[in-house]
Amino acid sequence: MSGFLAGLCVAVLPLLAAGFWLGRRTARPRQLGDLGTPVEHATFLTLHTASLAAPPLRAGLTEETARKSLRRLRTLLGTDALCLTDRESVLAWDGVGEHHRTQLMERLGGPLDSGRGEAFRLRCEEPDCPLRWAVVAPLTVDDRVHGALVACAPRESAVLVRAAGEVARWVSVQLELADLDQSRTRLIEAEIKALRAQISPHFIFNSLAVIASFVRTDPERARELLLEFADFTRYSFRRHGDFTTLADELHAIDHYLALVRARFGDRLSVTLQIAPEVLPVTLPFLCLQPLVENAVKHGLEGKTDKSHISITAQDAGAEALVVIEDNGSGMDPERLRRILAGHADASGGGIGLSNVDDRLRQVYGDDYGLVIETAVGAGMKITARLPKYQPGVHPQGRLPTE
Amino acid sequence: MNENYAVPAVALVVVATVLVGAFGLRISRTTSDFYVASRTVGPRLNAAAISGEYLSAASFLGIAGLVLIQGPDMLWYPVGYTAGYLLLLIFVAAPLRRSGAYTLPDFAEARLDSQGVRRLAGAFVVGVGWLYLLPQLQGAGLTLAVLTDAPDWIGAVLVAAVVVATVAAGGMRSITFVQAFQYWLKLTALLVPALFLVLAWQGDGAPSHAFDEPATFREQRAVRIEEGLDLRLARPLEVVANGTVDERDYTEERVSLSAGVHHIAPGTRLTFAEGDPVPAARSDGTATSGEASIATSLASEERPLYATYGLILATFLGTMGLPHVVVRFYTSPNGVAARRTTVVVLGLIGAFYLLPPVYGALGRMYAPELTLTGDADAAVLLLPDRIIGGVGGDLLGALVAGGAFAAFLSTASGLTMAVAGVLTQDVLPSRGVRHFRLGTVLAMAVPLVASVLVGGLPVADAVGLAFAVSASSFCPLLVLGIWWRRLTPPGAAAGMLVGGGSALVAVAATMAGYPGTGTLHALLAWPALWSVPLGFLTMILVSFATQGRVPPGTAAILARFHLPEELSGGGAVRAAVNVKETET
Numbered sequence: 001m002s003g004f005l006a007g008l009c010v011a012v013l014p015l016l017a018a019g020f021w022l023g024r025r026t027a028r029p030r031q032l033g034d035l036g037t038p039v040e041h042a043t044f045l046t047l048h049t050a051s052l053a054a055p056p057l058r059a060g061l062t063e064e065t066a067r068k069s070l071r072r073l074r075t076l077l078g079t080d081a082l083c084l085t086d087r088e089s090v091l092a093w094d095g096v097g098e099h100h101r102t103q104l105m106e107r108l109g110g111p112l113d114s115g116r117g118e119a120f121r122l123r124c125e126e127p128d129c130p131l132r133w134a135v136v137a138p139l140t141v142d143d144r145v146h147g148a149l150v151a152c153a154p155r156e157s158a159v160l161v162r163a164a165g166e167v168a169r170w171v172s173v174q175l176e177l178a179d180l181d182q183s184r185t186r187l188i189e190a191e192i193k194a195l196r197a198q199i200s201p202h203f204i205f206n207s208l209a210v211i212a213s214f215v216r217t218d219p220e221r222a223r224e225l226l227l228e229f230a231d232f233t234r235y236s237f238r239r240h241g242d243f244t245t246l247a248d249e250l251h252a253i254d255h256y257l258a259l260v261r262a263r264f265g266d267r268l269s270v271t272l273q274i275a276p277e278v279l280p281v282t283l284p285f286l287c288l289q290p291l292v293e294n295a296v297k298h299g300l301e302g303k304t305d306k307s308h309i310s311i312t313a314q315d316a317g318a319e320a321l322v323v324i325e326d327n328g329s330g331m332d333p334e335r336l337r338r339i340l341a342g343h344a345d346a347s348g349g350g351i352g353l354s355n356v357d358d359r360l361r362q363v364y365g366d367d368y369g370l371v372i373e374t375a376v377g378a379g380m381k382i383t384a385r386l387p388k389y390q391p392g393v394h395p396q397g398r399l400p401t402e
Numbered sequence: 403m404n405e406n407y408a409v410p411a412v413a414l415v416v417v418a419t420v421l422v423g424a425f426g427l428r429i430s431r432t433t434s435d436f437y438v439a440s441r442t443v444g445p446r447l448n449a450a451a452i453s454g455e456y457l458s459a460a461s462f463l464g465i466a467g468l469v470l471i472q473g474p475d476m477l478w479y480p481v482g483y484t485a486g487y488l489l490l491l492i493f494v495a496a497p498l499r500r501s502g503a504y505t506l507p508d509f510a511e512a513r514l515d516s517q518g519v520r521r522l523a524g525a526f527v528v529g530v531g532w533l534y535l536l537p538q539l540q541g542a543g544l545t546l547a548v549l550t551d552a553p554d555w556i557g558a559v560l561v562a563a564v565v566v567a568t569v570a571a572g573g574m575r576s577i578t579f580v581q582a583f584q585y586w587l588k589l590t591a592l593l594v595p596a597l598f599l600v601l602a603w604q605g606d607g608a609p610s611h612a613f614d615e616p617a618t619f620r621e622q623r624a625v626r627i628e629e630g631l632d633l634r635l636a637r638p639l640e641v642v643a644n645g646t647v648d649e650r651d652y653t654e655e656r657v658s659l660s661a662g663v664h665h666i667a668p669g670t671r672l673t674f675a676e677g678d679p680v681p682a683a684r685s686d687g688t689a690t691s692g693e694a695s696i697a698t699s700l701a702s703e704e705r706p707l708y709a710t711y712g713l714i715l716a717t718f719l720g721t722m723g724l725p726h727v728v729v730r731f732y733t734s735p736n737g738v739a740a741r742r743t744t745v746v747v748l749g750l751i752g753a754f755y756l757l758p759p760v761y762g763a764l765g766r767m768y769a770p771e772l773t774l775t776g777d778a779d780a781a782v783l784l785l786p787d788r789i790i791g792g793v794g795g796d797l798l799g800a801l802v803a804g805g806a807f808a809a810f811l812s813t814a815s816g817l818t819m820a821v822a823g824v825l826t827q828d829v830l831p832s833r834g835v836r837h838f839r840l841g842t843v844l845a846m847a848v849p850l851v852a853s854v855l856v857g858g859l860p861v862a863d864a865v866g867l868a869f870a871v872s873a874s875s876f877c878p879l880l881v882l883g884i885w886w887r888r889l890t891p892p893g894a895a896a897g898m899l900v901g902g903g904s905a906l907v908a909v910a911a912t913m914a915g916y917p918g919t920g921t922l923h924a925l926l927a928w929p930a931l932w933s934v935p936l937g938f939l940t941m942i943l944v945s946f947a948t949q950g951r952v953p954p955g956t957a958a959i960l961a962r963f964h965l966p967e968e969l970s971g972g973g974a975v976r977a978a979v980n981v982k983e984t985e986t
Contacts, residue, residue, distance in 0.1 A: 017525065247735065250440035272430040275576035276443045277733040282502060314427070315576055317838045318504055318823040388504035388732060391511055395967070 049076050050170065057174035058181060061139070061147055066092035073149075073171070077163055080130050081152040084171075087112055087145070097131040097152060100124070104134065104150055111136045115145045117165055122152065130154045135161050137168030141176050199236045199286075200293070200352070203259075210263045225262055228255045236286055243395050246313060246320065246386070247279040249288050253311070256289055260296055267300065271310040278313050278320035282393050283386050284359045290352030291324045291370075291382050298380055299328035320386045327379040336372060353382075364390055408549040411800035412807045415587065419580060419811055420568050426579035442735035443578055449746030451578045452730045454585030456483075456747075457754055458534075458813035459541030460865040462588065462806050465755070467778035469762025470769075475710070476762070480755035482714055484748065486721025491744040494722045496737030497884045497963035504732045505823055506725060506876055513883045513963075515953040516891035519898075524828040526875045526902050527725045528845075531821035533868035533909070534724070535814060535849035541779070542810040543853070548780040549803055555854045561807075562850045565815045569822065570842040577819070578733055584812035585750065591805020592757040595786050595798040599764055602789045609767060625672050625771040633664045633774075639678060645670025672774075680770040712928025713866065719934055720869030723876025725824070726816035736967045761785055782806070814846075821845035866928075867909040874933035875902025878941045886942075887960055890952050893945030901937015905929045 036044070053072035056065040066084040074082040074094045081095030085108060090101045100122060111118045118136045131152040139147045149168040153160055207229050214222035232255040235248070250272075257270055292311065299307030312323040340354050357370045364387055374380040430439035443451075461483060468476035503509035510516070510523040539558035546557030603609075639659050643652040646667035647659070666672070674680075721727065734740040765772065765781035768788050772778045783806065786798035822841035830837050875898045882889045882897075908929035916926075925932065953959075 245735070247440055247442050254440065272439050273427045274430075274439050275427050275578070276441075276447075277576065277578045279440065279442045280732060280735050312427075317819060317841075318827055389502060389508040389512070391515070394502040394962070 046076065054174055057171060058178050060178045060182070061086060061091065061175055063091045067094075069171075070094040073167060077151055077160070077167060079151045079153050079160065083150045083152075084139075084147060085150065086147040091147070095152070097124075097129050099126070099129075100131060100134075100152065107134075108136060108148055108150075111138055112145050112148060115140055115143075117161070117168075119156070119161055133157075135164045137164045139168055139172045139175060141172055141179060146172075146175060199233070199289075203256075203293070204233075206263060207259045210259070214262070221262070225259060228258045231255045232259070236289075238285075241395055242285055243282050243393055244285045245279065245395060246281045246283060246288075246322075249283065249286070250274070250279070250311075250313075252286070253289050253292050256292065257296075264300060267306055268296065269306060269308050271308070273310070273312040273314075275313060275315045278315050278386075278388075281320045281386050281388055282390075282395055284363050287356045287359055288322060288324070288384070290356050291384070294352055295324050295326035295328070295380065295382070297328075298330070299326040301329045316385075318388055320388060322384045322386060323381065324384075325379065325381045330374045330376050330378045330380055332376050333374060336374060340370075340372075356384075360384065363393060407796045407800035408803040411804035412546075412549070415804040415807045416564055416811070418587075419584070419808070420564070422583050423568055423577065423580045426576045426583075442739075443733045445734070445739055445742035445746050447578065447582055448730065448733050448739075448743045449750055450585045451581035451733070452727060452743065452747050453750040453754065454581035454583070454588065454808075454812050455726055455730060455816040456724075456751065456813070457585065457588055457809055458865070459538050459545075459806070459809050461755070461758065462592070462809040463541055463545070463779045463782050464537075464865070465758035466761035466765060466782045467772075467780075469759050470765040470778050470781050471773045473766070474759075477759060478710055478713055479717070480758065482717025483721070484751050484755055485718050487744055487748050487751065489718055490722045490727075491741060491748070494880050494884060495731060495740045495744045498728070498880065499731050499734055499740035500737045500963050500965075500967065501959075504729055505820065505827075506723065506728055506879075507824060507828060509728075509883065510879060510894065513953075513959060514889070514891045514894055515955075516895075519891050519894050521828055522895050522898055523876070523879065524824045526871070526898060527824045528821055528829075529902075529906060530723065530868050530872045530876075531725050531817045531824075531845070532849050532852075533864050533871065534726075535817050535821075535846070536853055537864045538810050538814045538817070539849055539853040542807070542814075544779055545783060545803060545806045545810070548783050557810075558850060558853050561810045561814055562846045564811060565818050566842055566846050569815055569818055570839040577815070581730075581812055581816065584808045585754075587808045588805045588812075589750075589754055589757075591801050591808065592754070592761075592782075595802050596757050596760050598794070598798055599785060599789050600760065603764060603767075606789075625674065625774050633659070633666060635659055635661050635664065637661055637679070640675070641678070642673040643670065644673075647672075674771070680773060708924055708931065709928045712870075712924075712931040715934055716866060716870040716873050716928070716930035718873075719877040719930070720871075720873035722880055723872035724868075725820035726813070729820055729823070730816075738966065758782070764789065818842060818845045867905075867912070870928070870930040870933065871902050871905045871909060873930050874905040874937040877934065878937040882938070882941055882945075884960075884963055886945075887956050888945055888949060888952060889941070890945045890948045892948045892951060893941050893943075896944040897937050897941025900940040901933050904936060905933040908933065 049072050053069040053076070056068035059065050061084070070082055070084055070092050071094055079095065081093065081097050081100075083093040083101075083104070084091045085105065088105075090105060093101065103122065107120060115138050117138065120134055120136075122131055122134050124131065131154065133153050133156055135151045135153070137149045137151075138145045139149060149164060149171060151160060151164045207225075211222050211225045211229065214225065232252055235252045235255070261268055292309070295309045296307075299309055308327050310323075310325045312321075312325075314321045314323075336353075340357055342354060353370065353372070361369050364385075368385055368387070371383040371385075372380065373383075428439040461480070465476065465479050468479060498509060501509055501512045503512050506527050507520045507524040511520040539561060540554075542557035542561040543554040544557070546552050546560065547554050638661055641657055641659065642654060643657045644654050645652065647657055647670060648664050731740050731743070734743050761782045765778075765785055769781055769784055772781055772784070783799065783802055786802060787795040789795070790798060819842075822838060822845040825841035825844055826838045830841055878897050878901055879894055883894065908926040912923075912927045
């Protein structure tokens, strides 16, 4: 009996899941059929059709987007044939009488140059072709004519001229929005290039200075440090891929700390706790080293006694948890908030933090920003959550641009 | 069995697991060991972790029980469980690692760029995970019941509580060391007692009639029948009965049973004399609840050749789709390391599986009555006491019990983490650490409730069935996803639904006890033989029908799967660094 029950449960579960899924897929916003007066109903219908035509156009004017939106637009105008052109050719034709394509393009030269609408007769050899008359409405974006909307009908109609003009204006607005989308994408790309990790120039000066100080007293040490410096700069100047693994990033941090230790000696101690299974996690290139650099700076700031930094990487299900903690002077949370919000700080501190925060959000989404716990005099604890898998994130990958 | 030793042993295993999980991080305080601490996991450590996670209750207790009841035919189980890694090695390991996927849904998304396929794969991960968790919990119940006479559900609740507490509280900060530790613990727990048992067997004159048909009692033994069953006798047999046999009550009377089938009522005690053959038993279906048995359901039915092929196919192809195994490959730093790891896993698991059949064979000689009481799975636990006895036997028994609990804990925690990961990412609304805890509780609660509610379920099949579902859904997805560039998202979804779905339906029908016998029953109880080709075929045909929807960038993705990391970029610098290191 209990076996039967169990079997029943196993059998019913997938059915329930399938039903749930089907329900979600087929659920539509409630039909508006009986809502309001006939006029209101017509308005709803028009707005709905227009909203369906909008998404393809938002990707710009191409053959595919024109074809997808035309079907909706023709129901809006109720004509026998409707077509969208760019400046050279007909992009898509919806409805009857496609043999008019070339004839139309010949007649479009004028309206496309002047940017003014026009209506003209169509000559047709075929006796049963219903198209005798065409309305041209140009599509203009920023005062430039991008193409035209052409509606064809059996006879002249002032209503159609007016309606075609309005629809063309609506399409133009959508195309303007598409332009806007494009420039936004370009802006983000430019931002990403600007955000690309950089090592701080101060670090290079300081490192070279400390190596120079060892050259005479301890040439062997100086040579080792130079090699560490070479390794670190090679890592940070590399140009292939925007991602790295946690193991490689930790090696870079190791080189970095070797150079810092040479400068500060016993004043700085570092503890590392690593769960080895998170070492292959892929993460944006140079996004932990700035945090360590920040911890070093804060740990030693205004203190003469010893400073301690601990770096922990733990396994947490589908994520890795990286915690970097120092016992330094800490920071006023209000000031930190301003830095993370992108307001440059007078002392220049914290640029690394906001850069890392921006890049983590860029790659993993807004849920994955840095979590920073600090107060004046209480040290600072920075937690970064790194998902083990994120689409497009692999050591050879590039940062997403959308 | 002396619980004074066994209970501390189990407690020790639990505490050690929690401690290794919480503090098993690599710690470095000085400059020199920083580099060592941040070095990725080598193939040997990772292989031990994979083996530790993989060797479950079915391996630790179930195989010995099956061999005890059915003899050497059952050796296909360990062979299949091991050989699955061979196919994993050849077809999947390195490309899967290079795909960067952590879980199977991740792989589906990385390869097919489709949220729909990702969710479907997630649903199957949860299904397979729950099917696989069920026998772990029931095995734990059985072990604790044998050790301490506690009710069956205590063991299941104990394992569930320990796993949920450590996983949800973030105690498993480093699961690799825990699982590697569990592997060596399990191996020790079987190997050391096995050595002593074999020595004792040698001292006993090395009787070698283990697989003589039928097994015989070596001494006078009283057997209490907990569940009603039918005994099939090949020859007439005389026993002392106390209870109800063939509807007649006896009190300590000698009964002559003729050849044929006899019905024994629950609670009856039968005493067999030395040299009597062990009768074949068949459960009469009046099982009230209780005795969670990993082996008996299989023992009672005839196994056609077809069933063996079904088993082979399911275990060979199912291993690559086990959610808790797949996530461990992420720990390898690159594709080559993933392959090396798999080779070592083959060795480690192969070595382990030599041991359970030894227990099965010895059990057939020294504890043959286990076939009658439905406790065949307890053979591994009972043998040390039975053969060696005294304090030594108790200590060895405690060691085995600890190992068995390690088996439940490691597999259950691995499965729970895998299922919880999918629940957190794809089912529960938003992401976050708190949701992972919720996911953990949910991942464990469902199989726990199922195991408590349907105690008498033939769970043995649950492991086989989990393998069958995995083989019919994930095997086509992985193999075609890695090796066939024309796979499309609708094809993958349809293949998983048809293959895995039909296997799941067969599972449900078998569990519900329909139909009881015949060819159809065999087809449903061992679905892999038809559901795997069905899954492959559907995936291929639907992909052909929807060639327009091959994801863009497939060629680049497949190149990344198959080229060594050094060639697909990123390696040049590392190679240069290595050159420098050799110079210094």
